[in-house]
Amino acid sequence: MHTDWITTPITTDLLRGALDLERTERGLLPHRLPAKARAQWTDPQLSMVESQPSGVRLAFRTRATAVELDTLPTRRLYPSAPPRPEGVYDLLIDGDLTAQATATGGNTVTIDLVTGGAEFTPGPAGTLRFTGLPDRVKDVEIWLPHNETTELVALRTDAPAEPVPDRGRRVWLHHGSSISHGSNAVHPTGIWPAHAAALGSVELINLGLGGSALLDPFTARAMRDTPADLISLKIGINVVNADLMRLRAFGPAVHGFLDTIRDGHPATPLLVVSAIHCPIHEDTPGPLTFDFEAMQAGELRFRATGDPAERAAGKLTLTVIREELSRIVRQRAADDPNLHYLDGLDLYGEQDAAELPLPDDLHPDAVTHLRMGERFAKHAFADGGPFGM
Template sequence: MTTGIEDRPITADLCRGLAELERTERGWLPHRLPARARAQSTDPQLAAAEAQPSGVRLAFRTRATVVELELLRTRTVLAGVPERPDGTVDLTIGGRLVAQSGTSGGDVVRVDTTTGQAEFERGAPATVRFDGLSGRDEELEIWLPFHERTEIVALRTDAPVTPLPVGRRRVWLHHGSSISQGSNAASPSTTWPAVAAALGGVEVTNLGLAGSAMLDPFTARTMRDTPADAISVKIGINLVNADVMRARAFGPAVHGFLDTIRDGHPDAPLLVVGPLYCPIHEDTPGPGAFDPSALGRGAVRFVATGDPAAASRGSLTLSVIRDQLGDLVAARMAEDPNLHYLDGHDLYGPNDSADHPLPDALHPDAATHLLIGERFAQVAFAPGGPLAGP
């Protein structure tokens, strides 16, 4: 250990963008859903996603020239599916990205996709280090990886740290799918919600849950109980690619989800966002699946396996959802002046697919995350926008 560096206590007031900080056997685990919500689902996909700390960061003032963060990551490896790149930890100072470090080591969960059986391999924590900092009194934020379960084992600096005060900026609470969580983004501070928050001058609490934006009541209750000045909900893609719902259930489920949010935030600006353009699911229901021919080439790509004709029998497609969601929100807006709707095509639409194709047919790439974040900020946070401050 470098001379002068000392351990600093890991406390909840050092963290932003999480629901709870759980003490584990080996460190501190940030959760984006509270324990009561986690107890109401046995889905391993959701359990993995909510413990992947998208948008979670340590935020403090310090005069440190060296910051070390010891992390224990858990990676999930699916048999026959190419592994994701190592996670990235971002350091921002005064809101500006100044340094990045890759993750390493940690535990591995290997899943046999044919049987569902999993094997656990225990690993060791690893340290990311940021040095050469100015030593001036500055605001630092350390953004944790968005697609790796991450336990914080230790924080070490060569100067004291002071948590940033709560309430210095408006809080934007967002819920969506893996695209909102950050799939295929370059790093945690460059997911589209992080980009939009930086441009909009707000603090993001990201409830983007990969594969798990299902209109779950416990997620709505979490949003109801989470302090927020502005709220958005992106609805659609997971309902289609998981094939969990029919048109008859969709409308009432959306109403119930929005009603629950309104129970805790009756007057907050609330923006409902329709699904982004996704050619495989525009007119074809789910379920979605890995494209076996792409896997044979060592690539990840998704396909829709449903029957397009089933949409006339109540199966959901993105086109069906856009039509129903737009009408539903328009009807509610008559009694809710702080409710707004944004067509997902305004963030990423058919005209974007030539210049910004979805590399796996489902998720935007890193450059497109930046584009979507910029567009969202221009629409939502610009003066007069639905989520703009007073």
């Protein structure tokens, strides 16, 4: 047991991938949207997902052979659905995944999927311990769980720790839905944006917000104000499954979102990505709902409840949105040579769905996340690609 621990204050220069850091009664809570954005829409879904630190990691340089991290997770329990896996922490040394752990203790929020009611139960902080690390100076990253709100309480090492020096890597700012957030991935560096970022040797800021890629102006302003070398937007599935708007509103909303980003990033490479293949919403509008019959059988599944005939009245489907996004990007690219489009079917299409079907009819599994990350990296970061050097 190590006794000569050095406690290093957790500050913004040790944290990557977060846009805000809130001091709480127990510790520090990373946020993926700034306070001003959070104040404009206090919807419980958005509040939950933006506080889940997908893509957020501690990064420090040390020769420590042992590291301890005290954290306070908040886990969500759904009694009528299959149990959710506990959040995983990935420890990387010089970019290589070296160890994984889960936290003990933590708060719980029990949610009734039928009524929407929630009950909060406080719990204790837990300690993660990583030992046997190589005795040399190295870059250490601890990626926080992508699916579990996490307060950081204390960081201890058995040798001094300092911020990682600037390596000159480009910063990639990405926004998308729960698929970009990492739903159904099993660990934080296994979500498709994190895998693509590793392959592209870039620093990820992941604004994948489950159920909340809805062309919100406050998200566009957050992206406008965030320094970045590369930007991507994955648009479509949440607009459809929330039944949020009709075609008349969708096109101007996309233009407005892009206009806002361009106010702060006038010439930054910007890649618009449409939705991956999702059979239930290809030609059927939303809204989306849980498949409660499947839940009774112990499975978590979703289903679309719209009427395909309503497309004639402007209801949105994934097919409609892909066509509209392609048209908008072509139109704007005439005056914006750094604006690009990627059809989401190139990341996961109909043939992929036959081989690796979406396990809940909405989100890809862990293997598909890796496939999507590899395909995105091959397209975006290749020589001559939108994010190529």
